[in-house]
Every structure is written in structure tokens, then in C-alpha cells.
Amino acid sequence: MLTSTVCAAVSAAGLGIAALTAYRKRFLAATRIAAFSLIPIGLVMTGVIDWLTGIVFNPTVWAGFGLLALSAVLFMISRGVERRRGGLGGRKERRSAAAAKPDAVAPAASAPSLGAGRAPAKAKAPQGGDSAPKDDFSDIEAILKKHGI
Numbered sequence: 262m263l264t265s266t267v268c269a270a271v272s273a274a275g276l277g278i279a280a281l282t283a284y285r286k287r288f289l290a291a292t293r294i295a296a297f298s299l300i301p302i303g304l305v306m307t308g309v310i311d312w313l314t315g316i317v318f319n320p321t322v323w324a325g326f327g328l329l330a331l332s333a334v335l336f337m338i339s340r341g342v343e344r345r346r347g348g349l350g351g352r353k354e355r356r357s358a359a360a361a362k363p364d365a366v367a368p369a370a371s372a373p374s375l376g377a378g379r380a381p382a383k384a385k386a387p388q389g390g391d392s393a394p395k396d397d398f399s400d401i402e403a404i405l406k407k408h409g410i
Contacts, residue, residue, distance in 0.1 A: 264310050268301035275299075 275298020283291035304310050316322050 264314055265305045268305045268310060272298050272300075272302040 276295060279291045279295035279298060282294055301310075
């Protein structure tokens with residue numbers, strides 16, 4: 262009952278301000294003020310205000326909101342722990358999951374461009390007693406010939 266009275270007073274005050282604004286020849290602003298001032302009395306007449314006050318002053322409703330908030334917090338904590346652990350529970354589960362993963366290359370993929378088991382060519386050490394190294398480009402020439410250059 263008190264909320265209905267307060268809403269009616271707020272609407273009446275808003276309509277009074279709208280009338281003063283219209284008197285000053287600011288009709289667009291007066292229309293907006295009148296629209297906003299009719300909202301509280303409209304909410305009272307539809308019963309929304311009584312429904313809201315029934316929710317706000319009911320301790321059971323607040324306990325329900327508290328339980329929902331606790332549930333959300335617990336959910337976020339569990340997700341954070343799961344992300345920190347990597348998604349799986351224990352070490353054994355992670356090892357078995359790592360062993361069960363297929364190779365990164367698809368079965369129909371082409372062979373890699375570098376041959377497996379080939380050792381890189383070693384640079385030749387300078388022979389003799391020369392103190393300055395020789396200009397030996399044979400390794401570079403072999404690489405260029407291999408690529409057809």
C-alpha cells in the first residue's frame with residue numbers, strides 16, 4: 262500500500278514538471294518527462310510493484326539467491342582448478358591420454374622434405390700448416406646442386 266502511494270506521488274510530481282516544461286514551449290522535453298513519469302503508476306496498476314515487494318521482503322527468496330550465487334562461485338572455482346590441472350584429473354590419466362594421442366601428421370601426408378637419418382655435412386678442416394683458412398665452397402656448391410641451382 263505504501264509503495265502504491267509513493268509511486269502515485271512520483272508520477273504526479275513528474276506530470277507537474279512536464280506541465281511546467283510544456284508551459285515554457287519545450288514540448289518535446291515535456292513529452293519525454295510525461296512518459297517517464299507515467300512508468301511508476303503503470304507498474305503499480307499492473308501489479309509488478311506488489312510482486313517485486315513480495316520478492317524483496319521475503320527471506321526465502323534471498324536464501325534462494327544466496328544458494329544460486331554459491332553455486333556459481335563453486336562452478337567457477339572448479340573450472341579454474343580444471344584449467345590449472347590441464348583438464349584431466351590425475352597423473353595416470355594424463356599419461357594415458359598422452360600415449361593415446363595420434364601422430365601430429367595425417368596418414369595421407371607427404372614425406373618430410375628432409376630425409377630421416379641423414380647427418381648434416383661436416384665442414385672440412387684446413388689441411389697443412391696454413392695459418393689462414395682456405396676458401397672452400399664445396400659444401401655450398403653441393404647444396405646448390407642438390408636444389409638444382
